[in-house]
Amino acid sequence: MDAPPPAENCIPFVRIAGFLEAMHLNAPRVLEADLERGFLLLTDLGSTQYLKFLESDPDSAGVLYDDAIDALHTLQQRGDAYQSLLPPYDSELLEFELSLFHDWLCGTHIGIRFSADDEMAWRKTCSLLVGNALDQPQVFTHRDYHSRNLMYVPHDNPGILDFQDAVEGPLTYDLVSLLKDCYIRWPVDRVRTWAEQYYAGTSDMIRRQVDGDRFLRFFDLMGVQRHLKAAGIFARLNHRDGKPGYLADIPRTLAYVTDLESRYDELSFLVDLIRRQVLPSFETEK
Numbered sequence: 001m002d003a004p005p006p007a008e009n010c011i012p013f014v015r016i017a018g019f020l021e022a023m024h025l026n027a028p029r030v031l032e033a034d035l036e037r038g039f040l041l042l043t044d045l046g047s048t049q050y051l052k053f054l055e056s057d058p059d060s061a062g063v064l065y066d067d068a069i070d071a072l073h074t075l076q077q078r079g080d081a082y083q084s085l086l087p088p089y090d091s092e093l094l095e096f097e098l099s100l101f102h103d104w105l106c107g108t109h110i111g112i113r114f115s116a117d118d119e120m121a122w123r124k125t126c127s128l129l130v131g132n133a134l135d136q137p138q139v140f141t142h143r144d145y146h147s148r149n150l151m152y153v154p155h156d157n158p159g160i161l162d163f164q165d166a167v168e169g170p171l172t173y174d175l176v177s178l179l180k181d182c183y184i185r186w187p188v189d190r191v192r193t194w195a196e197q198y199y200a201g202t203s204d205m206i207r208r209q210v211d212g213d214r215f216l217r218f219f220d221l222m223g224v225q226r227h228l229k230a231a232g233i234f235a236r237l238n239h240r241d242g243k244p245g246y247l248a249d250i251p252r253t254l255a256y257v258t259d260l261e262s263r264y265d266e267l268s269f270l271v272d273l274i275r276r277q278v279l280p281s282f283e284t285e286k
Contacts, residue, residue: 045159079140089169100232141169
């Protein structure tokens with residue numbers, strides 16, 4: 001890995017790679033490191049992303065997601081020894097991520113101007129989503145646990161990449177990243193079944209703290225925060241970094257939010273904004 005400073009900081013990668021190795025998860029091992037020049041020699045997890053494998057063989061989803069859910073349980077259960085060493089996924093970070101949707105997608109990309117009433121409704125929505133994240137049990141959180149960062153490997157599947165931004169964060173965050181993936185979409189009923197499978201495998205302590213209905217609410221609303229953030233990042237990648245390819249992923253990403261329209265009245269402002277102003281702009285871009 002070539003990550004020259006000051007553009008990249010390899011220290012979090014090296015630290016967290018060590019944590020994952022101690023948990024017996026299949027992530028790149030750091031064999032040698034020259035931190036001053038930003039060179040790392042790593043073990044190789046191959047070149048087959050979950051996304052590629054699933055696109056070529058959708059019937060493999062059951063096995064691959066079983067493996068990914070098992071690995072996530074390991075990350076959270078064994079990770080409790082290390083999570084206090086990670087940065088917190090606090091209200092400041094959660095609110096900043098939500099601002100990416102407001103500023104980069106709605107503002108810079110589409111040119112939506114929020115009225116005073118809109119701003120008030122937006123802030124109320126943000127408060128709901130931040131509160132939902134902070135109310136959850138806090139665990140070791142990969143923060144980007146999805147089909148482009150999981151590698152299919154023949155043994156100890158999956159291989160786990162891109163973990164350097166790990167935080168101590170909400171119980172359902174990584175599960176949402178996995179099951180409501182910005183790059184591949186599964187039927188709602190199947191996602192719910194996988195989510196319930198994950199919940200059944202959590203510790204007795206977690207299930208005493210969070211009953212099944214509350215867990216599903218945590219999961220759904222955590223997804224809203226995650227998908228607003230992702231859509232904002234995709235717009236920023238286009239305008240700031242000259243990477244327009246991610247714009248095509250925005251309608252899929254925001255469809256996860258509009259799917260919740262009938263279940264959560266609290267999201268009515270946001271769903272209306274997305275349906276009436278955000279998604280139509282992508283129809284005109286085609």
